[in-house]
Amino acid sequence: MTVKEALELALRLSGLSRVPADSGVLVPGELEEKVLFAIDVGVAELLLAKGLGAGGVIAHHPPGGQPRLHWHRVLWRHAELLTAYGVPEGEARAAAGELVQEFAARDHTANYDHVPGAARALGLPLVGIHTPLDELGRKRLVAAVGALSPKATLGELLERLSSLPELGNAATEVELRLGSPDRRAGRVAVLHGAGTNGGYPVAACAFRHGIDTVLYIHCSQAAAQRLAEEFPDKNLVVTGHIASDSLGINPFLAELESRGLEVIPLDVVKP
Ligand SMILES: [Fe+2]
Ligand SMILES: [Fe+2]
Structure with a gap:
């Protein structure tokens, strides 16, 4: 399997119709029989892959190139998710737009060719998914x-969330950042799979339009604090970053393994 075929497999499993801006092949080539998978890939992980005899590396967080520079573009998915939960499109896009602006500035500073450059020097195929x-x-x-x-x-x-194997097995807990356990969950919006969490603007937009509980996989304390002050009757659940990333990674790794590939997962929570 090539790194491009691995990306196409992930795309098929996800049901997405095209490669999102935060994903892509950075160094083309064949994975051979062993692949290293890590949520975060830097030069150290490439050297580790080489040392362990892996033919290539698959990263979750964009390790470089256009996927790293264009990461913020997938934040527009927050507008699609909000709209699907009944938020008027104009307001959903305004909330997502705030995030996009903030993260575009961050992405512009990225040392985007550091890791791909190292992968090329090592002759290691590399893909970000x-x-x-x-x-x-x-x-x-x-x-x-x-x-x-x-x-x-x-x-x-x-x-219920903690009964998902990855969330239950993780060293982190599913946390309630806003609200109390005896309160009704009401209308719940799962806001994940959109680049990163929607911070204050996306949760506030959801709360203003009939959502009682927002689910993020992670959220800054500053955003949670601001939401608590402005929406004391609403709720925010945080499921845990690596635990929740693992929810989507494990089914993909199982598919790779079913195709005869040996996978070395570094930082993934096992189901
Ligand atoms: Fe993720
Ligand atoms: Fe992540």
């Missing part, structure tokens, strides 16, 4: 939340 795997994870979160009664409390929601 971000949003397709998060989309797989998002669907698992949506299924878990959807199985809950409309009258469920936040405590029951947390329990």
